Amino acid sequence: xxxxxxxxxxxxxxxxxxxxxxxxxxxxxxxxxxxxxxxxxxxxxxxxxxxxxxxxxxxxxxxxxxxxxxxxxxxxxxxxxxxxxxxxxxxxxxxxxxxxxxxxxxxxxxxxxxxxxxxxxxxxxxxxxxxxxxxxxxxxxxxxxxxxxxxxxxxxxxxxxxxxxxxxxxxxxxxxxxxxxxxxxxxxxxxxxxxxxxxxxxxxxxxxxxxxxxxxxxxxxxxxxxxxxxxxxxxxxxxxxxxxxxxxxxxxxxxxxxxxxxxxxxxxxxxxxxxxxxxxxxxxxxxxxxxxxxxxxxxxxxxxxxxxxxxxxxxxxxxxxxxxxxxxxxxxxxxxxxxxxxxxxxxxxxxxxxxxxxxxxxxxxxxxxxxxxxxxxxxxxxxxxxxxxxxxxxxxxxxxxxxxxxxxxxxxxxx
Ligand SMILES: Cc1cc2nc3c(=O)[nH]c(=O)nc-3n(C[C@H](O)[C@H](O)[C@H](O)COP(=O)(O)OP(=O)(O)OC[C@H]3O[C@@H](n4cnc5c(N)ncnc54)[C@H](O)[C@@H]3O)c2cc1C
Numbered sequence: 001x002x003x004x005x006x007x008x009x010x011x012x013x014x015x016x017x018x019x020x021x022x023x024x025x026x027x028x029x030x031x032x033x034x035x036x037x038x039x040x041x042x043x044x045x046x047x048x049x050x051x052x053x054x055x056x057x058x059x060x061x062x063x064x065x066x067x068x069x070x071x072x073x074x075x076x077x078x079x080x081x082x083x084x085x086x087x088x089x090x091x092x093x094x095x096x097x098x099x100x101x102x103x104x105x106x107x108x109x110x111x112x113x114x115x116x117x118x119x120x121x122x123x124x125x126x127x128x129x130x131x132x133x134x135x136x137x138x139x140x141x142x143x144x145x146x147x148x149x150x151x152x153x154x155x156x157x158x159x160x161x162x163x164x165x166x167x168x169x170x171x172x173x174x175x176x177x178x179x180x181x182x183x184x185x186x187x188x189x190x191x192x193x194x195x196x197x198x199x200x201x202x203x204x205x206x207x208x209x210x211x212x213x214x215x216x217x218x219x220x221x222x223x224x225x226x227x228x229x230x231x232x233x234x235x236x237x238x239x240x241x242x243x244x245x246x247x248x249x250x251x252x253x254x255x256x257x258x259x260x261x262x263x264x265x266x267x268x269x270x271x272x273x274x275x276x277x278x279x280x281x282x283x284x285x286x287x288x289x290x291x292x293x294x295x296x297x298x299x300x301x302x303x304x305x306x307x308x309x310x311x312x313x314x315x316x317x318x319x320x321x322x323x324x325x326x327x328x329x330x331x332x333x334x335x336x337x338x339x340x341x342x343x344x345x346x347x348x349x350x351x352x353x354x355x356x357x358x359x360x361x362x363x364x365x366x367x368x369x370x371x372x373x374x375x376x377x378x379x380x381x382x383x384x385x386x387x388x389x390x391x392x393x394x395x396x397x398x399x400x401x402x403x404x405x406x407x408x409x410x411x412x413x414x415x
Pocket of ligand 1: 160166167168191193244393401
């Protein structure tokens, strides 16, 4: 299968120092890594951490985690190398395309290394924002921005949601009035992924108050735009490795040449790109669920109760058997959707169906896996606890699951 969606470049990750962060986050945040630095946590599940068997088990976990992190690092290095190997005469599109093949699999690696929340920022840059530049930017805009987006010198975000409107996309109120070769933008956005780190923000604005859907346009707002300010990096219950911010526009002056595509077609552009965004969320959700099952299989082999590994109890086996099957079912569906996307045939309702079903799957699986960890599952030093907190938002962002069901339901032509 052609590798999925992702056009992003390791360069962007490396430039942002994210690889360093990933390694730190994966190694410091887990009990195994703590043991690597000599501080074996007394909260280890096996009971007495002083025994030789305990120490051996911890060492094995460290080695396992390290190998996952090394694989992730080498994936990302591969991406950067592939960007660098692209001939200098390559067009910006060819450059971006060149890295596409090297990226497949990083979702899974990131989830296995328990750094899935880092991947959210990357996928917003690559799966979600980059296609807007590839599809709607003029040649001049591509020359200006694609090389930076490809090398990682520029990080992208997309700002649709506002304090007063989220699900109802056509209700966007941030206004942009064209005057003397520039747009004067006023309003606010919230919950914007990469909001703090972004250099280029694809911003949905209202350019015509008399039209609802056809009154929206997309502007590229650059980091140093006068009148453009970032608010707080919002405090969340999960995905702490990734920034989510408020953005403010107070008579922000955006050059007219930063209009993306045509004025008045912003809503249509958003609608046609959202299926890819939703599929990207579904793919990450299945990867997260698969990682949770994998960690739990390892855990129940080691952890003993009543003198036997908890994995030997029928309930544990049935739980894991059901979850493994569900993950495989989800994987088969997203694979089919990826093939449809690559063939240019992914429908809005199939993408919406993938998003709601796979994120519900993620929530169910992570919750049941946490249960099998007992009290340790509630401790943030265990990846499953962080995965539990990270999973909650996937049913909300990218369009809430209720809105996804509306999209699937509308396609049934019931009215
Ligand atoms: C961590 C995080 C990252 C995000 N990143 C981005 C980003 O990068 N860019 C961006 O633009 N946005 C982003 N968002 C915003 C996200 O897409 C919105 O939060 C989401 O679309 C829901 O909008 P809302 O929060 O305004 O909820 P509301 O629209 O107020 O909805 C509240 C509840 O009402 C339900 N509801 C609303 N309408 C209906 C209906 N017609 N029928 C049934 N139920 C309904 C919803 O399903 C939900 O349960 C992010 C959000 C989070 C939390």
